[in-house]
Amino acid sequence: MDIKELDKEYIAGTYGRAPLVAVSGKGAKVLDEDGKEYIDLGSGIAVNSFGVCDDEWVAAVEAQLHQLQHLSNLYYTQPQVKLAQALCERTGMKRVFFANSGAEANECAIKCARKYSHDKYGDGRSTIITLINSFHGRTMATLSATGQDSFHVHFAPFLEGFKNAPANDFDAIKALCGEDVCAVMLELVQGEGGVLPLEKEYVQAVAELCAQRDILLIIDEVQTGNGRTGSLYAYMQYDIMPDIVSTAKGLAGGLPMGACLMGEKLKDTLSAGTHGSTFGGNPICAAGALSIISRLDEKLMEQVRAKSAYIFSELEGAKGVKSVTGLGLMLGISCERPAKEIAAECLEQGVIVLTAKDRVRLLPPLNITQEDLEKAIMILKGVIGK
Ligand SMILES: *Cc1c(COP(=O)(O)O)cnc(C)c1O
Secondary structure (H helix, E strand, C coil): CCHHHHHHHHCCCCCCCCCCCEEEEEECEEEECCCCEEEECCHHHHCCCCCECCHHHHHHHHHHHCCCCCCCCCCCCHHHHHHHHHHHHHHCCCEEEEECCHHHHHHHHHHHHHHHHHHHHCCCCCEEEEEECCCCCCCHHHHHHCECHHHCCCCCCCCCCEEEECCCCHHHHHHHCCCCEEEEEECCEECCCCCEECCHHHHHHHHHHHHHHCCEEEEEECCCCCCCCCCCCHHHHCCCCCCEEEECCCCCCCCCCEEEEECHHHCCCCCCCCCCCCCCCCHHHHHHHHHHHHHCCHHHHHHHHHHHHHHHHHHCCCCCEEEEEEECCEEEEEECCCHHHHHHHHHHCCEECEEECCEEEECCCCCCCHHHHHHHHHHHHHHHCC
16 A cells, blocks of 8 residues: 555544655655655744754764663653753743743743732633734644634634734733733734734833733744844844743754743742643754754854845735735745645646645745756746746
């Protein structure tokens, strides 16, 4: 039996997979089982920050594999601590909790925000405001936080204490920020919601309101983080200082790792026994992440912004394109044709693109060569304009 049939027989049916059996690759190139080559503009959903099997990343991960793969958080391990130090030094945040996914990083953010408020104000101040059309994960708590009804069918009852406000409407979120609220949680670019950036003035006004009322500002950078939007973290382009930043996807360059970064106010909120993870901060993943983070410098960020500008200039106003949105190399394209059809035809023509809602979504490796990018965008343009 072939892999697709075996998958159908043995794998839980949670994914509507595209017909590509990936076996290997290098950089922005992926090969399928027949040796057909694809240019990858998806990076495994913003995970393979430097593409497939990047040499420097492989060397860093391999070196750690020969030293120690795991000993649990009952003991100290070196890569985890060095990574936390690097993240704090580069962001101004004060403490890091390591998890294994975006949802888990957000679970930590939620627990941390509630504990901070409970320690200081007692019961009754546990509500977290999130936005309509947001996406924060698939666990029960992060699903409860997610402001999209389509994810909610089948799974009631949800965790209490979440309210949703419409994006870019300051009066609406202000009206919800009552005595019961401990935190506001935002994606600065709504990824799964269609690659929609929030307005800068709105975000700054929310940050100011939060600061005035000791409401914690949680920025979900699971997708926008780690260089994806053209700065180390997207919040840096909004000129705000969050209390909590959660991240995951691109952090370890293809290995499962999430992180919850906590600012000055939350330095001592999580004490021994209040949270934990068996795998969190695993040495292999941490070594991979250290390699990635050390390479996200200003020179690379400039290249990310330049490639972003190139994609905007190629696609805005092109035949069949209604609009292009996004930040850095996290882009959404609204097209006259259905996004799913475009993605399927691109795949046939050797280009991997993703979708988000009714949009084509691009998340290429941060270091994709200009040559690969141009080739892929020409094919995409042809498919969109067909
Ligand atoms: C992908 C994503 C998550 C969930 O991450 P997982 O690693 O799949 O648990 C949470 N928030 C945002 C903004 C995401 O894009």
